Amino acid sequence: MNVIISAIRHSGAGIRIFELRACRGDSLPSYQAGAHIDVTLGNGLTRQYSLCCDRPSPECYRIAVKQEPQSRGGSAWLHADAKEGDMLQIGVPRNAFALSDAAGSHLLFAGGIGITPVLSMAYALLRDGGAFHLHYFVRDEESIAFRDELTASALASCVSIHAGLSPEQTASVISSALAHAAADTHAYTCGPGPFMAAVVELASARLGAAQVHKESFSAPVADAGDKAFVIRLRDRREIEVAADQTALACLQAAGVDVDCSCEVGVCGTCRTKVIEGVPDHRDGFLSEEEKASNVWFMPCVSRAWSGVLVLDL
Ligand code: FES
Structure with a gap:
């Protein structure tokens, strides 16, 4: 759906707060605290930003964006080019970071x-x-x-x-x-x-x-203990993922077509079915039950516990 940037203000060094209003007659979907939305920017990139409103409103969302020196294009556009009155496209709120009902x-x-x-x-x-x-x-x-x-x-x-x-x-x-x-x-x-x-x-x-x-909304950083593993495709081709590489980058380098958007494990676009092997889940998209079932794998951030991961690609 489309929203209008109705207000922009600065809050803290290098941080801009954007108020996003529903277009006339539209109503924004409800959400729980901790949710984020996909925002498609004027430069065509889609990025994920947490909603940070004081209370959910069907008329207005609020996001805050820090200007990142290593911007992959999202924060740079929102800081340099976005202005009040611009129209943006957003997705429905998704929440992989909800408050637990079980907590005292x-x-x-x-x-x-x-x-x-x-x-x-x-x-x-x-x-x-x-x-x-x-x-x-x-x-x-x-x-x-x-x-x-x-x-x-x-x-x-x-x-x-x-x-x-x-x-x-x-x-x-x-x-x-x-x-x-x-x-x-x-x-x-x-x-x-x-x-x-x-x-x-x-x-x-x-x-x-x-x-x-x-x-997490940052690109994955290699852990000291990360190990190389092999991805095997349906045609039995094998692609090695070195300890300091992502599975997504290796698949793309090998010419395998994998849809992706956020590349930080939150949007779900790259979700790929596992045929055999045990993923080391590092995404914020799959539920704990989905992670435990090992049916899905997010190649933009996740790795493998098993030496070989057979994917439905
Ligand atoms: S590209 Fe968004 S979760 Fe992988």
Whole structure:
């Protein structure tokens, strides 16, 4: 559906907040906190952005975009070319980062622009009377997005902002927050890869992996322990994926046609059926049940536990 950019404002260094209004007579689909939408930009690229409204509205969505020096074209266009009155095409909201109904309380950890889905979660918990605390980590004071809302609204007493911490100090704050968490607390994180990795490791050790949730919008970074594996196609052709390569890049280099869009594991476009083998799921698209069934594989981010992965390609 089409929406109009009805307002643009700056909030924190290099961050623009976009208000997207339904065209006359249209109604925007409802969504749960943590959801994101596909946005097709004026340069033809489609990118995924979390909805960060204070409350869901059928008339208006809000997204926030950081200007990335390594932009693959999305943030660059939204910062340099987008203007109020422009029309954009968006997809329906999807949510792989929802608040858990089973949680007795919620610990939210946001790093940098990762505040966007976490902000709507905090508002939802505030509205519903849920117990929560939001820890927001930023490079410096100038980088704080939504400062007015986080420090001067009803949210303020449930938010701690940490500016300019080293990785060790960050880990210490996370550990300390987790140390006081009840056993039925769920932890959520969105932000840069190393930051999320720290949260996931510490929270999983304290609460168990099933109570830890993350949302990633950055391109995959090779882990130190990543191993090479082989993809076998239906015609028995074999394609080697080195430890520092993505399966998608190797398939494309071999001339295999795989649809893709986000290339960060959130849109579902590259979903491919597994015939044999065990994927190492790293996407934010498949549900936990789908991941456990090993029926699908997302070649843009996921890897393989088995040495050979046979795909329906
Ligand atoms: S291209 Fe979006 S999930 Fe793979």
